[in-house]
Amino acid sequence: MAAVASLRLIDYRSYASLDAEFISGAIAIHGPNGAGKTNLLEAISLLSPGRGLRRAKVSTLARVQDGNVSPAWGVNATLHAEAEDDPTRISIGQVPEYPGRRVLRIDGRNATGPELARRLSLLWLTPAQDRLFTGPASDRRKFIDRFALAFDAEHGSNSIRFEKARTERNRLLSDGVTDRVWYEAIETDLSAYGAKVAQARVITVTALQAEISARETVFPQSLIGLDGTLENSFSEGDNLENITETYRETLAQTRQTDLRAGRTLTGPHRTELHATHAGKGMPAGLCSTGEQKALLIGLVLAHARALRARTPILLLDEVAAHLDARRRAALAEELLDLKLQVFMTGTDSSLFSDFGEKAQYIRISDGTLETVTP
Template sequence: MLTAGISSLQFSAFRNYAQLQLELRASLIVIIGDNGVGKTNILEALSLLSPGKGLRSSKLSQMTTFDITPLPCWTVAANLKEDGFDTILGTGLEYTSSGSEKRRLKINGNIVRSQADFAEHLNVIWIVPAMARLFQESGSIRRKFVDRMAYAFDPTHTNRLHRYEHYLRERSTLLREGRGDSTWLASLEKNLAEDGIAIVHARAEVVRNVTEHQPTDSASPFPRFFAQMRGEVEEWCRHMTAVAAEEKLRLAFANNRTQDAHTGGSVFGPHRSDLFVKHLGKQIPAELCSTGEQKMLLIALTLAFTKVQMEQSNRVTLLLLDDVIAHLDSHYRHYLFQELCQMVEKGAKLQTWMTGTSLSDFVYLKQSAQYIRIKNTTLYDGYDDNDS
């Protein structure tokens, strides 16, 4: 039974779906189908019900079904069920009068301007195959991973990040063009310092919480980890009050104008921070772990996050696990399934969507999950023994 999550989902002209309509009635959704049938596309549509560019970070126009002429604008709408209330979240591509593409956002039919408004209702987090390299990639990917967790506790985190990036770009332009209007620069730097320290605090808080909420029971096969946000500003914040750190960051911006004018960006700030993760069993940093160990660390982090979310936040979480289950040994798989079921039984507002190519990987969930099987773009609802 579904107590909190998406109870219906509709798309038009989205990726390989000219139209799609799904009715959901469970907290665990399993999507099964051969390669290329459109499983990830469904998860991508769900990921667009949160701030950002979705789980593929694609251009908006790339998501429109490309074989329909004239090219329509894609739309995705979902009914979110929570505590007996329904909220309709809608998003889609639209073009501004100047022809640039933007995302239309609607809640209960009313246009909303900020993506943070979506985050007030729903938090979406995902593990996708591309994230297998999370610990090898540049710091920006890890920052995005942490920021997505931070939205869950403070939807205004997304506004702060947008503002910070906007001010940073504006300062870079002024410095590059040599328009050294010091009052304007000083005001930008004050705003940057204010938002910058708030961003550092929000990230540090969520990562600390996640570290503290990892499973401690000996039954967990997932690795224990230590996680921490690291960077120069993080270091200041560990020893200073927020007000003192803000002033130090403001001064750092002011004192580095000449250098920043040459390099673009800024030497200091939360855009330089990184997520450090250590595998406690091995006592080595995540980037030195094997591919399999890194995947397990990522799942362990995500599971811990859903636990914090369950205890501390009131919003519904969608957990999207794209092609994750098939790569787990059966004891990892069963533990993960058990944890997800138990969290929902204990009242977590959590709906998990999992994809795979083989029904047999999900047979353990036969009693609790809703199965959606896709064959040649036709969707079938329900488990079918003939498919396993």
């Protein structure tokens, strides 16, 4: 089982310095608003590819004290896996000379995002995601792409390369460039990476739906699906090679239309993730706030079950705040049954009473952590 055994923060957000040790199971972190609970979860979320649960820029993570910004910040973690004798050490931080650059090291050597994704899977749920079903489609794409990263370690890199190629093509389109040669090289990359992005999403949604349908809990079941040109082709049984070539041909055929629009109009950047409350047959966006929260929790739990063999780490920020007693008890039962490391935050320890003595309770105040008895 992969777990964060210890964590050290240096000049990160509200923490001048922090050293903490954690158990490999449920961890309940409680304290008043503004105490640094979400900052702690965000630091842990940086142990995965990307910009963390807040999607913050590297230059905004350094500690600010009396108007002075620290020259750099660091997050250092020791991971323990039952199948490995030696712990893995991950270091992520800012480069002082280049404030916008982040450095990643695994066991003292420079590493890449895909390598990090192969070693550790992190899933999270935050209050900001409560508006997922009613917000812009781009938020839902980011949501499913984060899930897909746990199934495909290269998904993050493929997404970045797709967006880079799309940006280059859009620049040509907005500048009114008509030279076919300029487009062909870019469209070859755009179609190759776009097809891989779509494939990973379809694999993820298929696995999630299978887990959701296989188990009934107090959290409502959802019906999820993707609506996108490439994703639809994968769902209909077409293969990666054919879809890549078809997308490349489509991009060539639609250049004139895209030139008039000044941007690329077809591809996985336009895909929509749909979710429906199965029991009510109602689109998730039309459900009550409480039902949307319950649907989200159900999705995260299904994702964790689908990845159980990889032992993902869950980060659940204020997850129990708006749940009734029955659902809080059910959530505790589900999380304990998963036997994964789970970091949860809340303003009061009573929110986690259903975990009893099976959790580590940590009180947080003024940037300091204290392990307490339940």
